[in-house]
Amino acid sequence: MIIKKMINYIYGYVRIVVEGYYIERFINICRNRNYMMWNIKKSNDIQLALNVEIKNFKEICKIAKKTQCKVKIKAKRGLPFFLNRYKKRKIFALFLILIFLVIFSSSHFVWNIEIIEENGLEIENIMEDIQEAGLTIGKSKNDINAKEIINKVRLERDDIAWMGIELKGTNAIVRLVKAEKKPEIVNEDEYCNIISNKNGVITKINAQDGTANVKVGDTVSVGDVLINGWMEGKYTGIRYVHAKGEIEAKVWYTEHKTIEYTTTERRHTGNSENHFGIKINNFEINFSKGVSKFKFYDTIEIENKIRLFSNLYLPISVIKTTYQEYEEEKKIYSVEEAKNLGIQQIEEELERKIENKENIVNKNINTYEHENSIDVYVTYEVLENIGTNEKIVF
Amino acid sequence: MKKNRMRKLNKLLEIPEEVYSDVPKISLIGFDEMIIENYKGILEYEEFFIRISTYKGLISINGYNLNLETMTNDDIRVTGKIESFDFERITD
Numbered sequence: 001m002i003i004k005k006m007i008n009y010i011y012g013y014v015r016i017v018v019e020g021y022y023i024e025r026f027i028n029i030c031r032n033r034n035y036m037m038w039n040i041k042k043s044n045d046i047q048l049a050l051n052v053e054i055k056n057f058k059e060i061c062k063i064a065k066k067t068q069c070k071v072k073i074k075a076k077r078g079l080p081f082f083l084n085r086y087k088k089r090k091i092f093a094l095f096l097i098l099i100f101l102v103i104f105s106s107s108h109f110v111w112n113i114e115i116i117e118e119n120g121l122e123i124e125n126i127m128e129d130i131q132e133a134g135l136t137i138g139k140s141k142n143d144i145n146a147k148e149i150i151n152k153v154r155l156e157r158d159d160i161a162w163m164g165i166e167l168k169g170t171n172a173i174v175r176l177v178k179a180e181k182k183p184e185i186v187n188e189d190e191y192c193n194i195i196s197n198k199n200g201v202i203t204k205i206n207a208q209d210g211t212a213n214v215k216v217g218d219t220v221s222v223g224d225v226l227i228n229g230w231m232e233g234k235y236t237g238i239r240y241v242h243a244k245g246e247i248e249a250k251v252w253y254t255e256h257k258t259i260e261y262t263t264t265e266r267r268h269t270g271n272s273e274n275h276f277g278i279k280i281n282n283f284e285i286n287f288s289k290g291v292s293k294f295k296f297y298d299t300i301e302i303e304n305k306i307r308l309f310s311n312l313y314l315p316i317s318v319i320k321t322t323y324q325e326y327e328e329e330k331k332i333y334s335v336e337e338a339k340n341l342g343i344q345q346i347e348e349e350l351e352r353k354i355e356n357k358e359n360i361v362n363k364n365i366n367t368y369e370h371e372n373s374i375d376v377y378v379t380y381e382v383l384e385n386i387g388t389n390e391k392i393v394f
Numbered sequence: 395m396k397k398n399r400m401r402k403l404n405k406l407l408e409i410p411e412e413v414y415s416d417v418p419k420i421s422l423i424g425f426d427e428m429i430i431e432n433y434k435g436i437l438e439y440e441e442f443f444i445r446i447s448t449y450k451g452l453i454s455i456n457g458y459n460l461n462l463e464t465m466t467n468d469d470i471r472v473t474g475k476i477e478s479f480d481f482e483r484i485t486d
Binding site for chain 2: 038
């Protein structure tokens with residue numbers, strides 16, 4: 001039924017009112033000639049409303065005349081009437097065609113490069129390298145040779161484990177997997193020492209293979225040998241081994257901060273102003289003039305590329321500039337307050353750095369007061385396993 | 395004789411009768427819709443009364459708000475509140 005209605009709509013139909021005394025005859029003649037009629041309704045004794053196709057309308061008028069009926073058009077519906085209304089608007093049609101052409105032709109180019117890094121690890125300067133290798137915004141999709149670009153980029157850089165280019169609509173999606181720099185693996189059957197990779201004081205040393213080089217309580221710095229990769233026997237002499245062992249050391253993490261007693265603090269008032277603009281390539285059009293009316297404000301600029309569908313980007317972007325008002329507030333801290341603030345900030349920072357918080361043994365806080373500021377030093381003592389393998393080179 | 399043979403063949407192939415003959419098929423959907431296949435023409439049409447002629451006789455429908463929803467060459471759909479309908483057989 002819907003299909004029938006749609007076909008009727010495409011071809012167009014008129015709703016007419018036939019008035020006369022021989023309406024049944026009129027209907028039968030129309031039916032004999034195979035004219036489509038639907039939604040026939042008698043509104044009163046001599047009036048009949050019905051829908052007919054427009055191609056039959058003239059003939060129906062003739063039949064009506066023959067049966068001494070009057071025909072009145074009540075409504076014209078369908079595509080032909082709709083188009084007829086726009087017949088005179090030639091420029092409108094021209095631009096409609098033009099827009100379609102522009103969209104069609106612009107869909108052959110890459111308008112957006114999206115970089116997806118696996119596991120959220122960021123790779124620096126990858127955008128420049130990709131563009132240098134040949135994947136640039138505005139390039140025809142046919143000219144992009146994904147394999148060649150991947151090879152070029154991978155030759156250039158050594159921190160990419162895998163790279164893939166996917167062209168979707170006008171969007172080029174580059175997927176990257178960052179290669180992790182692995183510590184040098186020393187084979188089990190090769191001779192090695194264990195050296196320190198952190199500064200600290202040894203609290204426990206347990207050499208399973210090899211000879212301990214340091215004692216408990218010794219201070220070691222980065223690069224010091226902790227366990228030597230050889231053993232000395234009474235009769236066998238020096239024998240080289242693959243050093244193995246556990247070394248636990250106290251490691252210090254220190255952070256320092258200077259807190260001034262009088263500080264100006266920014267506080268957002270919550271007022272904001274939006275300005276919009278359009279950017280086509282490097283050409284910018286701003287809709288609103290001038291700068292913000294606020295005295296102090298932060299400027300946040302967001303650029304959004306216009307896209308038709310999920311992956312069909314256009315070379316036009318909308319720029320939204322948000323001005324957020326803030327107030328400057330002078331704050332005066334007392335010595336105690338400044339100290340606490342400093343300690344709190346440093347502790348947060350340190351706790352982000354240290355992986356195992358349960359191994360924190362000690363906290364040390366030192367403060368040095370000055371005329372208008374205070375220096376805060378916080379030191380954490382952490383027990384950690386230290387030591388990495390280093391090959392013995394003869 | 396020939397008609398009879400065709401009839402037998404059609405019965406064998408289980409073709410519905412209204413397809414190969416002029417016999418009207420009347421289907422009633424609820425009390426509000428009536429579809430008549432194989433009709434000849436409309437004799438009378440008022441809002442409360444419709445008379446349709448078929449090859450076997452006349453059908454008259456009583457009711458109110460009667461519409462002829464769709465009319466094609468061989469079927470007609472009547473909608474509206476149908477109250478009663480009756481047939482007038484053509485006797486030959």
